[in-house]
Amino acid sequence: WTWVDPENPGSFNIGVSLENCYRELCDDKSLEKLVTQVGGLLYKLPTPESPIDAVRADWFAKDWLHLSEKGQRVVSSGILEILSQHQRDVFSEKRLGTFGLGDQCYPWFLNGKVELNYQGGYMVQAQNKVGQYLEVDPITGADITFESQFAVPVPIGLCYLSKIEGYSYSIVKVANNGQPAVLLDPNYNNKSPEVQVEVFSHVGWAMPGANTLHISTVEQRETPLRIAGVFLCGSCANIGNMGPGAITYKKFIGEGQMVGTDYEDKWSYPMNPAKLLRPINILALGGSNTWGAEIKDRMDAYPFLIGAPFSSGNVDNMAMRATGADYPSVCLETIVPDAGTKNYDVILLEFVINGVNGFPLLLKRLRARYPEAIIIYVQLWSMLTHARTMDLKKDARETGRNIDLPYRWVDPDKPGSFSIGGDLNSCEREVCSDTAMGALVTEAGGYLYKLPTGPSPKDSLLDGVFARDWHHLSEKGHRIVADGILEILSQHQRDVFSEKPLGTFGLGDQCYSWFMSGDAEVGYSGAKMTIVRTKDNNEKNYLEFDRVNGGTIEFDCRFSVPVPIGLSYMSLQEG
Numbered sequence: 138w139t140w141v142d143p144e145n146p147g148s149f150n151i152g153v154s155l156e157n158c159y160r161e162l163c164d165d166k167s168l169e170k171l172v173t174q175v176g177g178l179l180y181k182l183p184t185p186e187s188p189i190d191a192v193r194a195d196w197f198a199k200d201w202l203h204l205s206e207k208g209q210r211v212v213s214s215g216i217l218e219i220l221s222q223h224q225r226d227v228f229s230e231k232r233l234g235t236f237g238l239g240d241q242c243y244p245w246f247l248n249g250k251v252e253l254n255y256q257g258g259y260m261v262q263a264q265n266k267v268g269q270y271l272e273v274d275p276i277t278g279a280d281i282t283f284e285s286q287f288a289v290p291v292p293i294g295l296c297y298l299s300k301i302e303g304y305s306y307s308i309v310k311v312a313n314n315g316q317p318a319v320l321l322d323p324n325y326n327n328k329s330p331e332v333q334v335e336v337f338s339h340v341g342w343a344m345p346g347a348n349t350l351h352i353s354t355v356e357q358r359e360t361p362l363r364i365a366g367v368f369l370c371g372s373c374a375n376i377g378n379m380g381p382g383a384i385t386y387k388k389f390i391g392e393g394q395m396v397g398t399d400y401e402d403k404w405s406y407p408m409n410p411a412k413l414l415r416p417i418n419i420l421a422l423g424g425s426n427t428w429g430a431e432i433k434d435r436m437d438a439y440p441f442l443i444g445a446p447f448s449s450g451n452v453d454n455m456a457m458r459a460t461g462a463d464y465p466s467v468c469l470e471t472i473v474p475d476a477g478t479k480n481y482d483v484i485l486l487e488f489v490i491n492g493v494n495g496f497p498l499l500l501k502r503l504r505a506r507y508p509e510a511i512i513i514y515v516q517l518w519s520m521l522t523h524a525r526t527m528d529l530k531k532d533a534r535e536t537g538r539n540i541d542l543p544y545r546w547v548d549p550d551k552p553g554s555f556s557i558g559g560d561l562n563s564c565e566r567e568v569c570s571d572t573a574m575g576a577l578v579t580e581a582g583g584y585l586y587k588l589p590t591g592p593s594p595k596d597s598l599l600d601g602v603f604a605r606d607w608h609h610l611s612e613k614g615h616r617i618v619a620d621g622i623l624e625i626l627s628q629h630q631r632d633v634f635s636e637k638p639l640g641t642f643g644l645g646d647q648c649y650s651w652f653m654s655g656d657a658e659v660g661y662s663g664a665k666m667t668i669v670r671t672k673d674n675n676e677k678n679y680l681e682f683d684r685v686n687g688g689t690i691e692f693d694c695r696f697s698v699p700v701p702i703g704l705s706y707m708s709l710q711e712g
Contacts, residue, residue: 138189146184178223180216182208237478238371238450241286244296245269246335246365253283253367257352261363270298270363275307278353281364285343287371289450290416292379294368295350296337300324306363308356313341313348316410319385320355323362335365339383342415343369374450375480377415377634404627406442406619414634416447417626418480420455420473420510422465422499423487426517427456429615430675431604437612439515440485442619443626453479457653459677461492466499467703468648469506476642481507482633483626486578487515489555493568500581502642509637511629512583513622516571518553520544520607524594533607544595552590584629586621588614647695650705651678663688679707 140146148165162168169179185191192201196208204212220227245251249269251260257279260269273279285291293313300306300323312318319340340350352362373379404412421427421440429438436448444452455472457464470476484503488496503512520533524544536542546552556570568574575585591597598607602614610618626633651657655666655678664680682688694700 138187140184140188146188147182178219180212180219182212183215236372237475238287238289238291238374240371241369242366243283243368244366245271246296246298253281255282256280258364270365273307273309273352273354273362273364275354275357275361278309278351279364281350281352281367283343283348283367283369285345285348285369287343287369287374288345289371289374290342290344290410290447291369291371291374292339292377292415293341293343293348293350294337294370294379294383295321295340295352295364296335296366296368297321297323298363298365299334299336304360305358306360307354307358309352309354309362311338311340311350311352313350314344316341321362321385336384337366337368337379337382338385339379340385342410344410374416375418375478376636377418377482378636404623406616406623407445408623410446413447416451417444417482417633419444419452419483419485420481420507421453421485421487422462422472423456423485423515424460424489424492425456425458426610427454427485427487427515428458429454429456430458431606431609432612432615437615439610439615439618439622442615443483443485443622453481456487458675460652461494462486462488462499463495464648464650464705466495466502468646468650469499469502470642470645471648471650478639480637480639481510482637484510484512485515485622486512486583487517489517489571493566493574496568496574497577500577500583504581504640506640506642507637508640509632509635511626511632512578512581513625514574514578514583514585515618515622516553516574516585516587517610517618518555518588518590518594519609520594520598520603522555522608523547523553538607540595540598544593546590546594552594553588584625586618586625588618589621644696644698644700649692651680652705654678660691661688664690 142148162171172179182196185194191197191208194207195205196211197203198205198208243251243253246263246269251269251271255271257274257277258271259274261272262269271279271281295311298306306323308320308322308324310318310320319338321338321340323336350367352364354362368379370379419440427438427440429435432438435441435454438454440454440456441448441452453474455465455474465472473479484507486496486499500512503510522532523546525532525547526536527543527545529545529547533544548554548556554571556572568577578585588602589597597603600613601611602617603609604611604614649657649659651666653676655668655676657666657680661680663686664682667679667681669677669679680688680690
């Protein structure tokens, strides 16, 4: 007996890629690299001069595959030796992190406990007489029913037995709650045909509440499909798939056949869930329009409409009222929920005129962190800023929003555009026109959406696009914007659903903002928290300092190097 690879005894190297090794990891070097990257340590079973020496030393059981009692003791001694070198770490106090959204799994192959309902199949005792598997009736098919505990759609994995030598399994299709069916071929066992092993496929999305998986036979063969469990992966919801461990992995990352997606369809609100491979993960940054000012329910703001029917948990609308791009440009990591792991398919940006400072830096940071997300700049216009009376002497505020007067565009050649001046010195902004704004977005690989403009700005007002303040979008206006952006996304469906890498926040940021919440997570003295209530009954909060003695703000900096400090404050209001 000799080692397969004498230079690397005990190592494994199945192939150079997933395609020819049929594994997610194809060699021990890749495995070791992953472990060391997360700060882990390695233990290797010792390798004698010849592998048969380990058998003679009674390290292996009679099958020459599993460890014997002595082999188990060899391994435990080796691991204890490693731990003895890290005793301080072993006994240090440790904190618990998070499972993210967690998981909800029903495995019955090993324990025989079936904790969900099924029809059209029958349970069969496994050969080990410990667990069971569900054989699908080849004529009627089978239904598996369960309740999803998650408040958002999450991927479903169906676990089943793979082909064993001498058997041929029926090919089936699986659909959940009327979603597009996924084809499963269980005749999959490329490396160990003499052993029947469990594999699983991503078969769709579990909706909150009741779900029914319907399994029907497409091609009947000698042995029915044998189902061993159902897995719901909440922590997989954000990335949109269950990883390369799932046999159908490629169907859910935009490679090969895009199940359930018709590229010729033009998307519009409300979206049909059957047209979506998975929920679209959306980040929205902007001002009061994107936030949802002047509408009864913020969930009717266009970012949520675009994400519907999966808005809850998949749309992070982090827009802030009366705030421009400068705040998210320096506080992006602070603003994004679960910033360490959250990824996005689509990023919506809406900043105009007063909110453009910081926009170049914001784009740069977004691209560094989310290099393959689809960025869409949303260019809106307002009756207050883009319309004038016919003599161009008065705007809507000066006319008292008199709807009976005729109005015209400030710039009839470029309706709905903005141009504050020719350069930074004259416009006193970092970006001085929508043309410059659009150029920055396209340079970053983004797309532009512009709110439609008619012959007269008053046409949109009469059509109900704007709320009663003539500035913010109405519910109808938000639907128009959502439809326009969905149309853009429908032209890039492969990019929408592709798997996307996470980049870097660099050194990151550490920001404390109480403007919206009133929650000041810093120490302060000589000041009081002041609340201003807006016309639509929302609150804005700020610290008002003693005019004579002043005050202090105290905080601990988490950075190991000096970093700039920015102070956010209220600007002058007329009067």
